[in-house]
Amino acid sequence: MPLPATIPLPGGLAMPAVGLGTFRVRGQEAVDAVSWALAAGYRHIDTASIYKNEEEIGTAIRASGIPREQLFITSKVSPYQQGTEAATAACEASLRLLGTHIDLMLVHWPGVAKVDAASPDNAAMRRQTWRVLEQLHRRGQLRVIGVSNYEIKHLEELLGYAEVKPAVNQVECHPRYQQRDLRAFCQAHGIAVVAxxxxxxxxxxxxxAVQAVVAAEGITPAQALLLWGLQRGCGVLPKSVRRERIEEAAPARLAGLGELSPEALAALDALEEQQQQKYCWDPSGIA
Ligand SMILES: NC(=O)c1ccc[n+]([C@@H]2O[C@H](COP(=O)([O-])OP(=O)(O)OC[C@H]3O[C@@H](n4cnc5c(N)ncnc54)[C@H](OP(=O)(O)O)[C@@H]3O)[C@@H](O)[C@H]2O)c1
Structure with missing residues (x-):
């Protein structure tokens, strides 16, 4: 079965299922990585205000000559930019730096920088941030809006007041941290998951364990992990600053591999039970 190349979002928008990750990529390295990715067929670039590379990404996009409507740009409002005034300024800055509209704007984190994780201020401020995103969405500057690192409790709260429902939840997700409950919740509420x-x-x-699984498939570990995410219905965001690695994970290369065999999929599915492992920050403590 061919894997879907895009994930449907509200308003008839299609999000390319494979996007280039750009965390910790700045300056000329960012321009190069995005340029190589676009040349290799990527049409989705994932950035965030806190990555401090939006300007370079805008530069690479314009230099590519690819019509803007063929591209999909995700950015995020950082934990330092929560609340009405800061989130408004953050969105304006991201739009200015990128030099184009934003296809998907996310609340990066349910918490607020320098606010205690247990404080009710987190909920109050992320609600204000959501209202800002809703307003800019209605004005057409943010085509779709969503969240990142939201747990089920954060999503339930948001769904209770959202006038525009979140279209996406971007979260850590791989065979050693599979997010089964969260993915099921998102699916039930029409929220796409990006891993x-x-x-x-x-x-x-x-x-x-990953090496053993992929040896039999004749593919690379990177490709196996990305196919696992795609086969679990998620978007994926491979990140590299090396051209050959960017090409190894390119959408057409992955599509050409088809699905993982049932045995490989089952072996990767079994990894979390053997040992659950989280590699990034944990939002579960944010009230
Ligand atoms: N919303 C959030 O809070 C959040 C958090 C984390 C990440 N993200 C997004 O997701 C993206 C991906 O996550 P990530 O950056 O944490 O890590 P990742 O994609 O899991 O791993 C990236 C690392 O793997 C290396 N790598 C890439 N391809 C490789 C290959 N074929 N062989 C060997 N090594 C390879 C890269 O090194 P080189 O660059 O040197 O190749 C880099 O160090 C981020 O860039 C960002 O866009 C979002």
Missing amino acids: YSSFGSSQLLSDP
Whole structure:
């Protein structure tokens, strides 16, 4: 079965299922990585205000000559930019730096920087941020809006007051941290899941269990982990600053591989039971 190349979003928008991750990529390295990715067929770039590379991404996009409507740009409002005034300024800055509209704007994190994780201020401020995103969405500057690192409790709260429902939840998700309950909740509420850190920030690539699984398939560990995410219905965000690695994870290369065999899929599915492992920050403590 061919894997879907896009994930449907509200308003008839189609999000390319494979996007280039750009965390910790700045300056000329960011321009190069995005340029190579676009040349390799990527049409979705994932950035965030806190990555401090939106300007470079805008530059690479314009230089590519690819019509803007063929591209999909995700950015995020950082934990330092929560609340009405800061989130408004953050969105304006992202739009200015990128030099184009934003296809998907996310609330990066349910918490607020420098606010205690247990404080009710987190909920009050992320609600204000959501209202800002809703307003800019209605004005057409943010085509779709969503969240990132939201647990079920954060989503339930948001769904209770959202006038525009979140279209996406971007979360850490890979065979050692599968987010089964969260993915089921999102599916039930029509929220697309985008998986980040598919490679466990590179540590999963050398995991002996992953290596054993992929040897039989004749594919690379990166490809196996990305196919696992796609087959679980998620978008994926491979990140690399190396051209050959960007090409190894390109959408057409992955599509050409088809699905993982049932045995490989089952072996990767079994990893979390053997040992659950989270590689990124944990939002469960945010009230
Ligand atoms: N919303 C959030 O809070 C959040 C959090 C984390 C990540 N993200 C997004 O998701 C993206 C991906 O996550 P991530 O950056 O944490 O990590 P990742 O994609 O799991 O792993 C990236 C690391 O793997 C290495 N790598 C990539 N391809 C490789 C290959 N074929 N062989 C060997 N090593 C390879 C990269 O090194 P080189 O660059 O040197 O190749 C990099 O160090 C981010 O860039 C960001 O866009 C979002």
